[in-house]
Amino acid sequence: MKKFMTRATAIATTAILALGTLGVAAADEYKAYINIQGSKYTFRNAWNDEAFGRDSQSSPVPADWTYDTGLIGWVEEGDAKYNADAKGAAFFGATITDATINGTGWYSLGMTDIEWNGDTTLNLLFVSTEIPYDASYLDEDYETYLVNLVPEAHVYMNGSECASVTDVVQNPDDEDYVNIQFINMWNTDLETFIYPEAPESIQIDLGFTFNGEELPEYSYTSLFGDAPADDDADDTPDDGGDDTSDDTSDDTSDDTADDTKEETKDDSKADTKADTKADTTKSESKDSSNTGLLIGIIAGVVVVAAIIIGVVASKKKK
Numbered sequence: 001m002k003k004f005m006t007r008a009t010a011i012a013t014t015a016i017l018a019l020g021t022l023g024v025a026a027a028d029e030y031k032a033y034i035n036i037q038g039s040k041y042t043f044r045n046a047w048n049d050e051a052f053g054r055d056s057q058s059s060p061v062p063a064d065w066t067y068d069t070g071l072i073g074w075v076e077e078g079d080a081k082y083n084a085d086a087k088g089a090a091f092f093g094a095t096i097t098d099a100t101i102n103g104t105g106w107y108s109l110g111m112t113d114i115e116w117n118g119d120t121t122l123n124l125l126f127v128s129t130e131i132p133y134d135a136s137y138l139d140e141d142y143e144t145y146l147v148n149l150v151p152e153a154h155v156y157m158n159g160s161e162c163a164s165v166t167d168v169v170q171n172p173d174d175e176d177y178v179n180i181q182f183i184n185m186w187n188t189d190l191e192t193f194i195y196p197e198a199p200e201s202i203q204i205d206l207g208f209t210f211n212g213e214e215l216p217e218y219s220y221t222s223l224f225g226d227a228p229a230d231d232d233a234d235d236t237p238d239d240g241g242d243d244t245s246d247d248t249s250d251d252t253s254d255d256t257a258d259d260t261k262e263e264t265k266d267d268s269k270a271d272t273k274a275d276t277k278a279d280t281t282k283s284e285s286k287d288s289s290n291t292g293l294l295i296g297i298i299a300g301v302v303v304v305a306a307i308i309i310g311v312v313a314s315k316k317k318k
Contacts, residue, residue: 030101032129032206034109038119038198042073042092044111046128048177062091070094073117092117097223099206101129104213110223112201119198125155125183126171127204133170133177144169144189146180151215152207155182157199159222168206180206 033054037043047054047067054067062083065072071092075081081090092115099107109127137149146168155163163182169190171179182204184190203223207215 028102030130032099032101032107032109032127032131034096034098034111034202034204035124035126035128036071036111036122036202037124038073038116039121039123040073040117040119041123042071042117042119043124044071044094044096046126046174046179047130048128060086060089062086062089065089065091068096068098070096071115075117090117101131101208104208104210105216106205106207106218108203108205108221108223110201110203112224114198114200114202116198121198122183122195123185125181125202125204127180127182127206128174129178129180131178133175133179137178138170144172146170146178148209149178150180150206150208152218153180153182154205154218154220156201156203156205156220156222157195158201159224161220162195 031047033044033047035044035046043052044067045052048056050056051059052061052072061072062081063086071094072089073081073092074088075090076088077084079090082088083090093113094111094115095113097108097110099109101107131149137146139145139147147166150168151166153163153165153168154161155165165182169181171181171184172187172189181187181190183194201224205218205220207218209215
């Protein structure tokens with residue numbers, strides 16, 4: 001997993017805290033759409049794209065395609081998907097999950113069951129939203145980062161996290177709406193990641209903040225029921241025997257965790273007791289020392305008073 005941690009934590013924290021002063025406010029609802037393009041130009045464009053968008057299709061589109069139900073790819077004449085009326089544009093299926101943004105929190109978008117048209121990797125991966133673009137969303141020093149609106153994002157391919165992003169990038173070519181870029185092979189200024197193949201599933205988790213509210217702690221939940229792959233998993237082929245490694249590992253892990261917790265708890269108690277005892281001893285020693293000093297002073301005063309009385313009595317006798 002590659003992480004994008006290109007900014008100092010202190011700067012990110014300052015930016016998040018600055019939300020209240022910037023007055024970023026949430027409207028009732030904003031739609032957000034996941035968008036992709038493969039290496040053979042199988043695509044789902046931004047919702048506001050004029051040629052192949054949600055509301056506008058100035059170019060011919062496949063008769064069985066809608067913006068919410070699939071992708072568009074290009075085929076040659078003679079292909080089973082070819083339609084002369086669509087001028088080579090063909091429908092390619094996908095199960096698409098978009099999101100409705102209605103306040104501070106985490107939102108998941110995704111695609112699965114993607115029917116690629118021979119694509120081998122991704123040219124584009126981004127999220128187009130209905131949120132009107134405002135310069136106040138950006139970091140004042142790094143003017144492409146949406147730190148005051150989307151301070152954190154996570155990208156998963158085939159159930160494995162491949163990017164954890166704290167510098168979420170606004171598409172510099174879109175000045176009308178918030179358009180969040182993760183992969184753009186034509187934007188050389190975008191620090192991006194390259195996934196080695198056209199994935200079967202994609203999930204993007206976005207953290208939005210409005211009105212200076214604090215973003216809740218992130219927790220991954222798959223849209224597709226899969227779990228993140230274990231990078232350290234054993235690749236040994238199955239020999240047909242009973243697989244007890246997971247159970248054993250879990251039991252050992254749990255036992256070790258319990259032992260560690262108990263040891264930590266005992267150590268913590270021991271440290272606490274030792275510190276308490278030390279503090280008590282110091283306090284008692286200090287109290288004892290102060291008491292002795294006070295007694296000494298009083299004794300001295302009594303002796304001096306006795307001497308003075310003796311001298312006065314002696315003078316009276318004379």
